[in-house]
Amino acid sequence: GDRLPTEAEMVEQYGIGRATLREALRLLEAQGVIEIRVGAGGGAFVARPQPQSLARMLSILLRMSDVSLREVLDARRLIEPELAAQAARQRDERQLAALRDCHEQLVAAPRGSEEWRRLNREFHTLLGEASHNRPLALLWTALSTIADGHEAGVRYTADSIGEAVVAHHKILKAVEAGDADAAARAMTVHLEAAADYVRRYYRHLLDEPIQVVSELGG
Numbered sequence: 001g002d003r004l005p006t007e008a009e010m011v012e013q014y015g016i017g018r019a020t021l022r023e024a025l026r027l028l029e030a031q032g033v034i035e036i037r038v039g040a041g042g043g044a045f046v047a048r049p050q051p052q053s054l055a056r057m058l059s060i061l062l063r064m065s066d067v068s069l070r071e072v073l074d075a076r077r078l079i080e081p082e083l084a085a086q087a088a089r090q091r092d093e094r095q096l097a098a099l100r101d102c103h104e105q106l107v108a109a110p111r112g113s114e115e116w117r118r119l120n121r122e123f124h125t126l127l128g129e130a131s132h133n134r135p136l137a138l139l140w141t142a143l144s145t146i147a148d149g150h151e152a153g154v155r156y157t158a159d160s161i162g163e164a165v166v167a168h169h170k171i172l173k174a175v176e177a178g179d180a181d182a183a184a185r186a187m188t189v190h191l192e193a194a195a196d197y198v199r200r201y202y203r204h205l206l207d208e209p210i211q212v213v214s215e216l217g218g
Contacts, residue, residue, distance in 0.1 A: 004043065006043065031049070033049060059213040062210050063212050068210065069149055069198070073194075073198065075143065076140075077195070081188045083136060083137065088180040090132040127171070127175070145213050146213060152205050154201075167189065167190035170186040171186045
């Protein structure tokens with residue numbers, strides 16, 4: 001949120017031309033490090049890079065490397081059980097409250113809606129935050145946009161969504177109890193069920209390169 005010096009001040013401070021400075025600011029803005037505001041009180045301000053921006057950059061990198069949906073699902077099964085286990089060990093009351101609230105909203109949301117998908121990702125993201133392993137949690141947050149296969153064309157039935165809600169409840173209870181092993185097992189079962197669903201109904205998508213994330217919102 002801090003405001004950077006004016007353009008004239010930065011030109012003098014760094015001993016560079018205006019064109020060089022403007023190009024540098026443009027690159028920093030594209031990377032999400034600063035934001036440029038126009039109008040009265042405008043200028044360059046320090047921004048907090050958003051996980052959504054990382055998600056898009058990661059999806060581009062994975063797409064250009066021909067990484068498949070199968071590989072992303074495998075990565076998810078390696079990362080998330082450990083995050084769930086760490087969440088059971090490290091979570092605090094504020095994070096437990098956030099997980100409970102998210103799960104309650106998920107139960108009430110229309111099955112398969114964009115709101116349901118957002119809350120589903122949020123539940124998993126909150127687990128990552130509760131693990132207090134910030135590098136791994138940030139990586140998961142970036143992967144979460146593509147990990148459910150929706151961008152690739154996977155659509156889940158009402159029954160499979162209902163099973164996911166039940167799985168989330170089991171994970172939540174294990175985290176509440178501080179049972180790391182149970183949390184990891186519940187997460188593993190949840191992810192294996194999701195992968196089995198994709199293999200059963202969308203096998204043709206498994207070895208296709210993942211899609212570039214089309215939306216940064218939500």
